[in-house]
Structures are given as C-alpha cells and as structure tokens.
Amino acid sequence: MPRNHPRPEYAQAIAQGLRAIGETAEATGVTPKMIRHYESIGLMHAADRTFAGYRLYNDNDLHRLRFIKRARTLGFSIKEIEQLLNLWDDRHRASSDVKQLALQHARELEQKIREMQAMRSTLVDLAAHCHGDEFPECPILDDLAGDTPKAK
Amino acid sequence: MPRNHPRPEYAQAIAQGLRAIGETAEATGVTPKMIRHYESIGLMHAADRTFAGYRLYNDNDLHRLRFIKRARTLGFSIKEIEQLLNLWDDRHRASSDVKQLALQHARELEQKIREMQAMRSTLVDLAAHCHGDEFPECPILDDLAGDTPKAK
DNA sequence: GTGAGGCCTTCCATGATGGGAAGGTCAAGC
DNA sequence: GCTTGACCTTCCCATCATGGAAGGCCTCAC
Numbered sequence: 001m002p003r004n005h006p007r008p009e010y011a012q013a014i015a016q017g018l019r020a021i022g023e024t025a026e027a028t029g030v031t032p033k034m035i036r037h038y039e040s041i042g043l044m045h046a047a048d049r050t051f052a053g054y055r056l057y058n059d060n061d062l063h064r065l066r067f068i069k070r071a072r073t074l075g076f077s078i079k080e081i082e083q084l085l086n087l088w089d090d091r092h093r094a095s096s097d098v099k100q101l102a103l104q105h106a107r108e109l110e111q112k113i114r115e116m117q118a119m120r121s122t123l124v125d126l127a128a129h130c131h132g133d134e135f136p137e138c139p140i141l142d143d144l145a146g147d148t149p150k151a152k
Numbered sequence: 153m154p155r156n157h158p159r160p161e162y163a164q165a166i167a168q169g170l171r172a173i174g175e176t177a178e179a180t181g182v183t184p185k186m187i188r189h190y191e192s193i194g195l196m197h198a199a200d201r202t203f204a205g206y207r208l209y210n211d212n213d214l215h216r217l218r219f220i221k222r223a224r225t226l227g228f229s230i231k232e233i234e235q236l237l238n239l240w241d242d243r244h245r246a247s248s249d250v251k252q253l254a255l256q257h258a259r260e261l262e263q264k265i266r267e268m269q270a271m272r273s274t275l276v277d278l279a280a281h282c283h284g285d286e287f288p289e290c291p292i293l294d295d296l297a298g299d300t301p302k303a304k
Numbered sequence: 305g306t307g308a309g310g311c312c313t314t315c316c317a318t319g320a321t322g323g324g325a326a327g328g329t330c331a332a333g334c
Numbered sequence: 335g336c337t338t339g340a341c342c343t344t345c346c347c348a349t350c351a352t353g354g355a356a357g358g359c360c361t362c363a364c
Contacts, residue, residue: 185322
C-alpha cells in the first residue's frame with residue numbers, strides 16, 4: 001500500500017534520513033508491533049522521538065532491524081540474537097564465538113529435526129496400515145490407545 | 153519416588169479400582185498439573201472426587217490419558233487430539249477420517265522439517281566459511297547484517 | 305475544520321507447560 | 335491427641351514470539 005507523501009512535520013527528520021515506524025517496518029520486514037517489542041525488551045535501544053512522541057529511526061537502526069529479522073528467519077531465539085548483536089557490535093570479537101553460536105544452534109535444529117522426522121515416520125507407517133475406508137477399524141487409533149496391533 | 157502404602161481413607165475407592173491424581177500421573181506419564189489442565193479445557197471430563205475433593209481416576213481415565221500422552225508424543229496439538237478422541241469414542245467412525253488427520257499432521261511436520269533443514273543448511277554453510285579464530289572477520293555476521301560477502 | 309489514516313499506549317490472547325504460594329487432608333508414629 | 339510429611343486443592347504467574355483490540359493523539363490533504 002503506497003504511503004502518502006512525506007509529512008511536512010517530518011521534513012527536518014526526513015532531511016536527516018529518519019523514518020517513522022511504519023516506513024521502517026516496510027523497509028525491514030519487521031512489524032511496528034515487533035519493533036516496539038524489541039525496544040521494550042532492550043534488543044533495540046530506545047528510539048528517538050518527535051515532539052509528538054513518534055519514534056524515528058535512522059539507517060543504523062534499519063540495519064540492526066534487518067539483522068534481527070534475518071537471524072529470526074534462521075531460527076535464532078531472541079536471547080541468541082542478543083548475543084549475536086553484542087558480537088556484531090564488538091569490533092574485537094573473535095569469529096570463533098560467532099561460529100560457536102551458529103553451530104550450537106545448528107545442532108539444536110538438527111535435534112528437533114530428528115525428533116520430528118521420527119514422529120512423521122511413525123505416522124506415515126501407521127497410516128500406511130490404515131485402510132482409510134468407511135469402516136471403524138483403524139491401526140492408528142489402536143496405536144494411540146496402546147492396543148497391540150490386532151493379531152488375527 | 154516410592155509412594156507410601158495406599159491410604160486407608162481410599163480403601164473403598166481403591167477397591168473400586170480408583171486412584172488419586174499422583175498415582176494416575178505415574179501410571180500414565182502425564183503430570184498431575186497437566187491432568188488438571190486437560191480437565192479444565194474439557195479434554196478429560198471432570199473427574200470424580202472424594203468427600204475431601206481429591207480427584208479419582210478409573211482405568212478408562214488412565215486409558216484416555218495414555219492415549220493423549222501418546223498423541224502428544226507424536227506431535228498432535230490439543231485440538232487435533234480432541235478430534236482423535238472424538239473419533240476414538242465413536243464406534244461408527246470411518247477410518248478414513250483418522251487417516252486423514254494423521255496424514256495432515258504428517259504433512260505439517262514435513263513442512264516444518266523442511267524449513268528447519270533450510271535454516272540448518274544455511275547455518276552450516278556459513279559456519280564452514282567462518283575461520284572460527286580469534287579474528288573478528290566473520291561471514292556469519294556479514295550474512296546476518298546483509299553485507300555482500302566481502303569481495304577481495 | 306474535517307476525515308483518513310498513521311501513530312501512541314495498554315491490556316489481552318495464543319499453546320503447552322511448569323513453578324510456586326497458601327492452605328486443606330490424610331495416614332502413621334509417638 | 336498431636337505432629338509429621340506426603341499428598342491434594344485452587345489461584346496466580348511465567349515462558350516465547352506474535353498479534354489483536356480499544357481508545358486517543360497527530361498529521362496531512364481537501
């Protein structure tokens with residue numbers, strides 16, 4: 001949805017390369033809701049405000065928000081992102097620290113993937129033995145109920 | 153932790169094959185906390201009570217709780233379990249209905265698995281290009297920051 | 305000056321689970 | 335008969351990331 005022309009009230013702010021929260025959201029893919037939330041939990045520092053209390057964001061803020069967005073897309077938790085941001089901010093960081101975080105998260109993903117694969121595989125197996133017709137007999141329910149598969 | 157001898161106060165209840173919530177929890181793997189929760193959301197009907205208000209469970213209840221436990225282990229949501237229980241209770245169900253629920257859930261799992269595999273694979277790739285040493289240079293952070301991999 | 309729409313804050317909800325507090329109940333041992 | 339300790343009860347709060355709704359202010363274009 002096309003945004004209206006820059007509001008004159010913001011002329012100075014815009015001249016300084018600042019944006020309101022809506023434009024910032026569009027530019028970063030982070031909803032205004034979440035931007036405020038990140039501020040409230042300290043992931044983003046408190047934004048500058050206009051006289052009227054509107055939040056204003058500069059290019060650095062956008063960069064940081066895009067960083068957060070990308071990290072969330074990769075499944076990092078807020079806490080992990082906090083660590084990543086600290087490392088990002090630290091010019092003297094050791095890349096080994098970052099790598100460790102990334103690999104740790106990759107291992108956690110792997111673990112969850114395995115669990116879900118086990119679930120899926122069990123379900124597919126059970127479904128394969130279920131006629132899926134109009135009759136009530138159903139190995140899937142039998143399994144859930146803990147019944148031994150009916151010995152004929 | 154070994155439970156003490158059955159409490160005489162429950163002699164009659166026990167003679168009827170009833171158990172208090174703690175024993176029920178041990179027997180089913182569902183915590184007392186969750187048993188009460190399932191009752192509160194209607195997944196379990198309201199349990200019988202002693203004079204003093206203690207909940208009592210019979211073999212049917214245990215069976216139902218084990219059913220729920222197993223379904224949770226397979227990743228079904230509470231809402232899905234509600235449907236499964238309805239089918240379980242319905243002697244005239246069609247196994248096709250059950251099969252459809254199971255396969256639908258399997259597809260959802262597959263979808264999530266794929267997403268997580270994509271995350272993991274990206275992370276592993278990035279980590280593979282990160283020296284992981286004491287220097288700050290780090291392709292993982294570069295990626296999160298949206299920086300084009302540094303062209304030398 | 306009025307209407308549209310962006311922005312503000314605050315509260316509430318999700319889903320499944322756990323923690324903990326404050327208090328009642330029960331069996332057993334002294 | 336009282337204490338002890340295991341068990342039970344209800345009620346409230348927390349998690350994690352996200353969204354919704356209400357009610358009010360701000361800005362802009364007409």
